[in-house]
Amino acid sequence: MIGDYTLVEFSSILAMQGFAGLILFSVFVLMALGLAIIFGQMGVINMAHGEFMILGAYVTWLCSHFVTAYVPALFPVYFFVAMALAFLVSGALGMLVEWAMIRHLYKRPLDTLLATWGLSLILQQLYRSVFGAREVGVSLPDWMMGSIALTDIIEVPINGIFVMVLTMLISLGVFILMFRSAWGRRVRAVVQNRAMAGAVGINTKKVDRVTFGLGCGVAGVAGSAFTMIGSTGPTAGQLYIVDTFLVVVFGGAASLIGTIASAFTISQAQSTMEFFMSGSMAKVLTLLTVVGILMLRPEGLFTLKMRR
Amino acid sequence: MSDDTPRKSPIATRRQVLAGISALPFMGMLGGKVNAADYPTAEVNTTGLAVTDDKVTVGILHSVTGTMAISETGSVQAEKLAIKQINDMGGVLGRQIDFIQEDGASDWPTFAEKAKKLLVQDKVASVMGCWTSASRKAVLPVFEQYNGMLYYPTFYEGLEESPNVIYTGQEATQQIIAGIDWVAQNKGAKSFYLLGSDYIWPRTSNKIARKHIDKLGLEVVGEEYYPLGHTQFNSVINKIKLRKPDVIYAIIVGGSNVAFYKQLKAAGIDMTKEKPLLLTISVTEDEILGIGGENIVGAYACMKYFQSLPNDNNAEFVTAFKEMWGEEIVIGDVTQAAYLGPWLWKMAVEKAGSFDIDKVREASPGIEFTKAPEGYVRIHENHHLWSKTRVGHALDDGQYEVVFETEDLVEPDPFPEGYQ
Numbered sequence: 001m002i003g004d005y006t007l008v009e010f011s012s013i014l015a016m017q018g019f020a021g022l023i024l025f026s027v028f029v030l031m032a033l034g035l036a037i038i039f040g041q042m043g044v045i046n047m048a049h050g051e052f053m054i055l056g057a058y059v060t061w062l063c064s065h066f067v068t069a070y071v072p073a074l075f076p077v078y079f080f081v082a083m084a085l086a087f088l089v090s091g092a093l094g095m096l097v098e099w100a101m102i103r104h105l106y107k108r109p110l111d112t113l114l115a116t117w118g119l120s121l122i123l124q125q126l127y128r129s130v131f132g133a134r135e136v137g138v139s140l141p142d143w144m145m146g147s148i149a150l151t152d153i154i155e156v157p158i159n160g161i162f163v164m165v166l167t168m169l170i171s172l173g174v175f176i177l178m179f180r181s182a183w184g185r186r187v188r189a190v191v192q193n194r195a196m197a198g199a200v201g202i203n204t205k206k207v208d209r210v211t212f213g214l215g216c217g218v219a220g221v222a223g224s225a226f227t228m229i230g231s232t233g234p235t236a237g238q239l240y241i242v243d244t245f246l247v248v249v250f251g252g253a254a255s256l257i258g259t260i261a262s263a264f265t266i267s268q269a270q271s272t273m274e275f276f277m278s279g280s281m282a283k284v285l286t287l288l289t290v291v292g293i294l295m296l297r298p299e300g301l302f303t304l305k306m307r308r
Numbered sequence: 309m310s311d312d313t314p315r316k317s318p319i320a321t322r323r324q325v326l327a328g329i330s331a332l333p334f335m336g337m338l339g340g341k342v343n344a345a346d347y348p349t350a351e352v353n354t355t356g357l358a359v360t361d362d363k364v365t366v367g368i369l370h371s372v373t374g375t376m377a378i379s380e381t382g383s384v385q386a387e388k389l390a391i392k393q394i395n396d397m398g399g400v401l402g403r404q405i406d407f408i409q410e411d412g413a414s415d416w417p418t419f420a421e422k423a424k425k426l427l428v429q430d431k432v433a434s435v436m437g438c439w440t441s442a443s444r445k446a447v448l449p450v451f452e453q454y455n456g457m458l459y460y461p462t463f464y465e466g467l468e469e470s471p472n473v474i475y476t477g478q479e480a481t482q483q484i485i486a487g488i489d490w491v492a493q494n495k496g497a498k499s500f501y502l503l504g505s506d507y508i509w510p511r512t513s514n515k516i517a518r519k520h521i522d523k524l525g526l527e528v529v530g531e532e533y534y535p536l537g538h539t540q541f542n543s544v545i546n547k548i549k550l551r552k553p554d555v556i557y558a559i560i561v562g563g564s565n566v567a568f569y570k571q572l573k574a575a576g577i578d579m580t581k582e583k584p585l586l587l588t589i590s591v592t593e594d595e596i597l598g599i600g601g602e603n604i605v606g607a608y609a610c611m612k613y614f615q616s617l618p619n620d621n622n623a624e625f626v627t628a629f630k631e632m633w634g635e636e637i638v639i640g641d642v643t644q645a646a647y648l649g650p651w652l653w654k655m656a657v658e659k660a661g662s663f664d665i666d667k668v669r670e671a672s673p674g675i676e677f678t679k680a681p682e683g684y685v686r687i688h689e690n691h692h693l694w695s696k697t698r699v700g701h702a703l704d705d706g707q708y709e710v711v712f713e714t715e716d717l718v719e720p721d722p723f724p725e726g727y728q
Contacts, residue, residue: 013550020542027540125373133377135566135598145603147576153549157574160542229574230539231566231598235375239537239563274543279534280506 012153013275021271023160026167027229028263031240032247033174034219036259039248041191041211044102045113048120049244050237052216055093055123056086056223057232058131061138068139076141083166083224090220095213102212103205120237127234135233144228159228166225170218171260177214178256187211191254250290251300258302265301266290342658344402352401352662358431359663364403366391366650367410367426369437369447374414375562380439382594383461383646384409385633387436390650393628400654401663408432416446423447427454433663434459436649439642441465441508448473455665459649462642463589463611465512466722471669474652475692476685477645478612479722480513483589486697486714487610488520491555494712495585499527501553503544503560506533510559513589516727517557529553534560539567545575548584558588565595569603579702580606592640593706601706613644613682614700614708625681638706644681651677652687684717692720 035049046052063082067075074081097119105112144162147155178184189197190207198204223237230236243266251262266286273282294300349361358365368387370380391405399405408430410422419438426432427450434457438444441464451458451472458473466479491497500521504510511533518528529551532544548556560568572579572586579586586607593615596604615626615638625647629639652675657663660671675687686694694717700708 009550013546016546016549017543020546023542024540128373128377133372133381134594135378135563137566137596137598137600139600139602145570145573147574149576155549155576157542157571157576159570159574226539229567229570231563233378233563233598235378236563238375239539271540271543275547278532279538279544283535283538 009153012151015150015154017271017275019156019160021268023157023163024267024271025264026160026164027226028243028247028267029171029260030163030167030222030225031219031244032251032259032263033170033256034215034217034222035244036215036248036251036256037174037218038212038215040254040256040259041187041215042106042208043109044106044212045109045116046215047113047117047241048097048123049219050239050241051120051123051127052090052094052219052237053223053226053240054127054232054234054237055090056083056220057138057227057236058127058136059086059089059220060224060227061131061136061232064139076143079141079144079224083221086220086224087217090223091213091217094216094219095209097216098209098212103208106208124234124237131234133234135231135236138227138232140228162228163225166221170221174214174218174256183207183210246287246290249300250294252302255300255302258300262301342398342402344399347401347661353664354662355664356431357433357663357665359403359433362403363406364400364433364663365406365408365430366653367430367432367435367437368407369410369412369419369422369426369435370439371412371414371443372409373411376412376414376439376443378562378598379594379642380412382640382643383436383439385637386461386629386639386643386647387650389629389632390647392632394650394654400657401661405650412437412443416442419443420446420450423450423456423458424454427451427456432456433657433665434653434668436461436646436653438462444468444473457653457665457668459646459653461646461649463645465509466724467512469690469692469722471691472665473691474649474672474687475720475722476648476652477642477693478695478697479692479720480509480516481721481724481727482612482692482695482697482718483610484513484517485520486718487587487589487608487699488517488524488557490610490699490712491585491587491608492524492526495554495582497526497554497585499529499551499553500555500557501529501548501551501584502531503556503558504533505536505538505559505561505564507536510561510590513559514557516724519727534564536562536564538564541568541571542575545572545577549575549577553584556584556586558586559590560588561590563598565591566598569599569607573603578606579604582606591702592642593638593708594640594643596702596706597638601702601704604702605704607702608711609700609702609708610697611641611700611708612695612697613641614698614710615639616700616707617682617698617710619681619683621679621683622681648677648680648685648693651680656687686717688720690720690722692722694719 038044038046060082067078147157149155186202186207190204247263251258270286273285353359370384371377395404412419436459438460439462444460460473461476463477463483502514504514521528589610591609655675656668656672660667672687673689677685697714697718698710699712701711
């Protein structure tokens with residue numbers, strides 16, 4: 001490869017590819033985090049994860065319309081409000097779903113898979129009926145689109161930086177919540193031994209509901225952020241679901257650190273390979289590698305030792 | 309910012325009057341009203357189709373649920389508009405068109421099943437439907453076995469010619485060659501980067517594009533395919549930046565489109581500077597709704613129809629379409645092609661003086677539709693349409709400005725020699 005390019009160009013390739021990998025990493029973490037919380041902490045396989053993300057995207061779209069129509073002055077910063085709303089709306093729907101459906105199925109993990117898949121179909125058709133079958137375009141403030149030119153060749157997309165910062169903040173928030181707060185301690189206690197946690201006075205039902213809501217809320221924020229880089233339509237959630245599961249399963253279902261490590265591995269592998277071969281081949285090789293590693297380590301990269 | 313406030317809808321009576329006016333020019337196109345009594349049902353329908361003395365039933369077969377609903381909705385709307393206009397001016401052989409709509413649900417076996425239902429149980433006289441090549445391939449054996457007639461609206465990869473299908477969209481050469489010639493001559497393009505979603509249509513199209521680029525003595529500096537639904541294009545954008553092609557030739561479809569154009573813009577590639585220039589054959593006005601006009605402004609698209617096409621037929625069509633489906637709606641290439649289906653069928657039936665499929669098939673080649681929104685079209689012996697190829701320049705309001713059209717109609721050539 002170096003033969004075709006000058007040294008400056010080659011180092012620029014490295015810099016830009018490194019950055020592309022980091023953006024992909026952030027995107028993966030952001031979309032997998034919500035699923036990892038639900039899957040890892042509760043053992044529920046949430047097939048409707050993508051639809052919770054798209055709910056966040058639609059909330060953002062509604063916000064952009066509302067702000068344009070009523071308070072155009074706030075347009076440059078509406079995105080932050082939209083993300084907060086996306087979190088609340090998706091989280092609230094998540095809690096509702098947990099109450100109406102999931103809690104009856106905790107003892108039957110395979111049935112939750114079917115039930116949430118059904119939920120995803122219901123939500124898709126609901127979006128189609130409410131917002132129309134066509135994709136909607138979310139208009140973004142100008143400052144969020146565009147790039148910063150570092151040199152002639154190296155240009156850094158602003159929305160990429162935005163996603164990276166957002167991912168860092170949200171991961172940090174989730175970590176503090178999980179590992180430094182009283183609520184997180186209760187969640188971990190329930191994960192490790194549900195009966196015992198109940199016996200010492202933890203309201204396990206409430207913990208379940210809030211955990212599910214939190215996972216869905218984070219999915220909503222991810223969906224909101226992805227309006228910058230992807231499409232918003234009734235079935236757009238399906239575009240993310242495979243990668244999301246890949247990241248979570250590869251990382252080790254019960255470990256948030258594992259999710260982040262696996263997102264890093266997969267994203268770097270994929271973006272490097274995409275550069276040297278065609279996109280489809282890169283995807284095939286990534287998947288093959290993941291399958292290979294999972295054959296050797298069925299629990300994923302990181303595992304928690306726990307008693308069921 | 310685009311103006312998103314909904315406009316006041318006209319009151320019902322005015323709406324009806326306008327719809328009536330917009331249908332007026334179509335009247336008398338084929339020598340005025342036809343009296344059904346002149347065409348006794350026993351004579352015009354010898355094969356037991358769903359034709360009565362005052363009614364003829366056709367089928368509409370598209371996905372209104374599932375992932376393809378996003379694309380096929382426009383086609384359904386166009387077909388219903390055409391049927392309504394034909395009914396307003398007296399129907400076909402004096403019979404009003406009734407339609408049965410079935411949902412293919414974005415699932416190819418479902419398409420085949422519903423096609424069979426329409427042909428065997430409902431005995432429809434023709435079917436307007438299908439969108440993806442996969443769905444067409446799924447229903448093809450059904451149409452050939454039960455001798456139905458399908459009007460298929462989408463531009464597609466070619467390599468097919470069935471006696472039971474009329475292809476109202478372009479086959480690949482009609483969409484590709486003129487566009488590449490145009491960028492080579494008018495934009496001085498020397499090098500191309502071919503990019504596509506990974507399935508048959510983009511791959512076949514790029515094969516033809518590559519052959520043609522070779523023929524012109526120009527260079528292809530890269531060719532890449534990404535899985536359907538791919539959402540991360542940063543790596544390929546980096547590659548494009550390094551290869552510095554004159555033209556990015558993009559055939560990306562579906563949700564990936566939105567991701568690609570947003571990321572292209574975010575990576576600092578300003579398409580209005582045309583360095584590189586972007587030429588696509590997969591982004592119609594429909595797709596721009598999702599992409600956002602500001603993210604694709606400056607790109608070129610090679611199609612046969614744009615909503616902004618400046619001719620009287622199109623002005624009437626756009627007015628009628630908006631009257632029926634709302635002021636905010638946009639009309640893309642395939643939507644227009646879908647609109648042609650019912651009209652071409654009506655003309656074939658009237659030329660044949662019969663609803664019988666075999667007679668309609670015989671009558672079809674040579675049929676001219678002078679009131680087509682895209683201008684003038686004619687059915688070729690190979691069941692595709694003669695039509696012009698046009699290049700549009702994307703504006704930031706989500707519309708295209710037509711910057712070039714071929715002088716003559718381009719002959720459809722579904723099996724291009726030397727391009728396979």
